Amino acid sequence: MLSVFDKGAFAPCPSPFNMAEHVLARADALADKTALAVVGRDGAEEWSFRDFKAAVLGTGAGLLQAGLTPGQHLLMRLGNSVDFPITYLGAIAVGIIPVPTSAQLTAPELDKMMPDLKPAATVCQPGVSLPNDPGRIITLDELRKFRALKAAPFDKGDPDRPAYIVYTSGTSGHARGVVHAHRAVWARQMMWQGWYGMTEADRMLHAGAFNWTYTLGTGLIDPLSIGATALIPAPGLDPANLARILKFQRATIFAAAPGVYRRLLREAPDLDLPDLRHGLSAGEKMAAGIAAAWQKRTGRPVHEAYGMSECSTFISGSPGAPATPGTSGRPQPGRRVAILNEAGTPCQVGEPGQIAISRQDPGLMLGYLGAPGETAARMRGEWFLTGDQATMDKDGGVAYLGRADDMMNAGGFRVSPMEVERAFAGFEGMGDCAAVEISVKADTCDIALYYEADADLSEPALISHAEGQLATYKRPRIYRRIDKLPRAANNKIARKALRNTAAAPKAT
Numbered sequence: 001m002l003s004v005f006d007k008g009a010f011a012p013c014p015s016p017f018n019m020a021e022h023v024l025a026r027a028d029a030l031a032d033k034t035a036l037a038v039v040g041r042d043g044a045e046e047w048s049f050r051d052f053k054a055a056v057l058g059t060g061a062g063l064l065q066a067g068l069t070p071g072q073h074l075l076m077r078l079g080n081s082v083d084f085p086i087t088y089l090g091a092i093a094v095g096i097i098p099v100p101t102s103a104q105l106t107a108p109e110l111d112k113m114m115p116d117l118k119p120a121a122t123v124c125q126p127g128v129s130l131p132n133d134p135g136r137i138i139t140l141d142e143l144r145k146f147r148a149l150k151a152a153p154f155d156k157g158d159p160d161r162p163a164y165i166v167y168t169s170g171t172s173g174h175a176r177g178v179v180h181a182h183r184a185v186w187a188r189q190m191m192w193q194g195w196y197g198m199t200e201a202d203r204m205l206h207a208g209a210f211n212w213t214y215t216l217g218t219g220l221i222d223p224l225s226i227g228a229t230a231l232i233p234a235p236g237l238d239p240a241n242l243a244r245i246l247k248f249q250r251a252t253i254f255a256a257a258p259g260v261y262r263r264l265l266r267e268a269p270d271l272d273l274p275d276l277r278h279g280l281s282a283g284e285k286m287a288a289g290i291a292a293a294w295q296k297r298t299g300r301p302v303h304e305a306y307g308m309s310e311c312s313t314f315i316s317g318s319p320g321a322p323a324t325p326g327t328s329g330r331p332q333p334g335r336r337v338a339i340l341n342e343a344g345t346p347c348q349v350g351e352p353g354q355i356a357i358s359r360q361d362p363g364l365m366l367g368y369l370g371a372p373g374e375t376a377a378r379m380r381g382e383w384f385l386t387g388d389q390a391t392m393d394k395d396g397g398v399a400y401l402g403r404a405d406d407m408m409n410a411g412g413f414r415v416s417p418m419e420v421e422r423a424f425a426g427f428e429g430m431g432d433c434a435a436v437e438i439s440v441k442a443d444t445c446d447i448a449l450y451y452e453a454d455a456d457l458s459e460p461a462l463i464s465h466a467e468g469q470l471a472t473y474k475r476p477r478i479y480r481r482i483d484k485l486p487r488a489a490n491n492k493i494a495r496k497a498l499r500n501t502a503a504a505p506k507a508t
Contacts, residue, residue: 002346003339003353003392010334013186013362016156019163020056020093022185026200026227027053035224038082039205039245040234045082052086052224055147059090062146063121066138070095070155072120073165075135076211077128079103080235083143084210085220087123090146092163092182095155099165099177102211103128104471108423113167113175116370159183165369166213168309169407169416169474177369178309187363188222188312194332195305196280197319198253200227203275205246207233207256212413213309214283218255243268250275257283261290261302262444271297278303282313284409285328285400304328306355306400308386308414310365310378314357315398327397335361339392344380347392352401355390356383406495408437408447410473417495420447420476423469427462429453434485435476436498448478450498456481 027035031050038045047055068074074091076098078084084100091098099117101110110131122134123143130137163182167175192198196218206219210232223230231249233242239260246254252275261281264271279294279302291302306328307313314335317323321330331337336358338346347353357364364384367375378385389401408415420435431452438448451457459479466475486497 001349001394003349003351004336004346005331005338005392005396006336007331007333009336009360010187010190010362013159013183015159017159017182017186018093018095018154018156019182019185020060020089021154021156023089023221023225024049024053024056025225027224030200030227033227034229036082036085036220036230036232037249038080038232038234039249040237041241041245044231044249045234047082049224049227054151055086056089057093057151058147058149059086059143060094060096061149061152062143063091063096063138064094064152065146065149066121066142067136068096068120071162072096073117074098075117075119075122075131076100077103077122077124077130077134078140078211079125079128080209080211080232081125083123083125083140085216086147087143088164088210088216093154094152095157097162097164099167100211100216101167102209102471102473104473105129106469106471107131108469109175109471113177116177117165157182159186160366162366166309169414169419174416175419176371176374179366179369181366183362184312184365185221185225187361188217188225190332190334190363191218191222191305191313191316192226193318193320194334195303195313195316195318195329196222196253197278197303198222198226198228202226202228202252202277203231203250204228204253204255205231205233205242205249205251207239207242207254207260209233213312214255214257217312218280218282239263240267243271243273246273246276252277253280254278255280255282257281258286258290259284259444261286261294265290265293265297273298273300276300278319280305282307283413288325306388306398308388310386311357311361311363311384314361314363315355324393324395324397327393327399330396330398337392337398338383339390339398340380340383340385344383349394350391352389352391355386355388355398356380357386358382359384406436408435409445410437410447413473415447415474420449420470420474423466423474424449424451424462427457427465429455429457432485432493434493434495434498436495438478438499440478446477447475448480448498449476450480450482450485452483452485453481 208215305313305316317329323329
């Protein structure tokens with residue numbers, strides 16, 4: 001029996017189509033209901049479906065008046081405020097292609113994106129880094145004035161045309177723009193019951209910031225599309241306060257990365273959550289001990305999902321079909337997924353191989369921006385290769401085994417070791433260096449930088465250098481001098497040997 005799961009194709013996306021129109025399809029019928037609340041310690045900024053839709057379409061009109069045209073790129077340099085989703089959907093509504101980015105990115109990181117991206121404009125708030133060539137600057141004050149403009153019509157067209165671009169660390173060490181089509185949102189319907197078990201009556205609290213694709217999709221786009229209420233933490237809210245927010249806001253579904261669950265279990269004295277039905281976890285593999293501890297403390301299960309920026313989540317457990325022990329769940333109904341061997345053919349059930357998803361999946365990216373070679377390298381026959389190893393059982397249960405390459409996972413964000421290493425090129429006194437993800441304690445990993453040098457380098461200087469070159473989640477937390485980096489016969493750095501170093505250093 002082969003490791004292929006296929007329970008039938010999902011319904012095709014209609015045409016003409018607009019992603020933002022699909023997301024806001026319930027807005028008129030639910031005009032007075034709270035669509036989105038940005039929640040802080042002392043209250044929430046609430047937006048009804050009526051007001052949110054009006055702001056989205058007014059913003060779309062303002063972007064067109066500012067001189068942008070459909071198909072152009074709009075770089076988003078905004079923090080975790082309601083301005084982020086309004087701008088994101090406003091651009092998509094009128095055919096402009098938004099590029100949401102983390103406010104943590106530094107100017108050097110942004111500059112590396114510009115040759116391929118070439119944004120026509122950048123919307124930004126004070127205090128965030130900008131690239132050297134941002135196109136026209138649209139300030140936060142200008143952006144907010146757009147909301148009052150007469151609503152723009154939806155730009156409808158081919159569902160395969162580009163809708164938005166998100167950036168992810170590429171295996172080559174360069175951040176890659178993942179270009180998604182308008183149809184990507186249509187494919188997300190497979191998650192509604194295949195993972196969330198969400199209905200219009202739900203109140204979904206996502207612990208992440210808007211700029212994270214996990215938050216933007218699971219925490220915002222899907223609740224709005226269903227007609228549920230999206231709850232997002234306000235800027236600066238300590239994750240330890242989430243337990244109080246969950247209870248006060250009567251959240252029925254909670255979504256977060258495993259590290260947030262771990263922190264709440266450790267720091268929140270009260271996890272009495274009577275309205276919560278279940279939790280959702282994605283971004284990285286959740287340890288069985290965390291899920292069990294959460295179930296014991298709250299009496300509520302956590303349903304895990306596996307996915308990636310190129311296709312969102314497509315393997316998961318759900319309230320209606322919980323994952324079997326030891327697996328992350330099954331491919332969602334409508335998905336075609338396989339475990340492939342090195343020859344690119346499906347493995348036998350139980351044999352380890354690489355997770356692959358059908359290239360016909362409506363949620364799969366159009367490709368990497370300006371990188372046709374990297375796009376082609378991820379395709380093999382009818383499959384898109386994820387780079388992750390797993391086994392599949394006879395019922396379709398997928399047990400995750402880890403990366404097939406050296407990519408690191410920092411709090412749910414994939415980070416290329418080569419990107420980190422390049423940031424330290426030319427650092428005074430440093431020879432060759434290698435970044436690896438190492439375990440520092442049970443269920444916790446950090447990025448470590450091993451380097452060759454005649455003597456230990458100043459750790460404050462290393463930390464300061466990283467702050468000027470890398471977003472917070474990409475920065476090493478551990479620095480260790482090594483006499484000679486281990487290398488394989490082909491002279492490539494043997495990262496596995498570094499990861500297997502017996503004594504892990506303490507996190508800084």
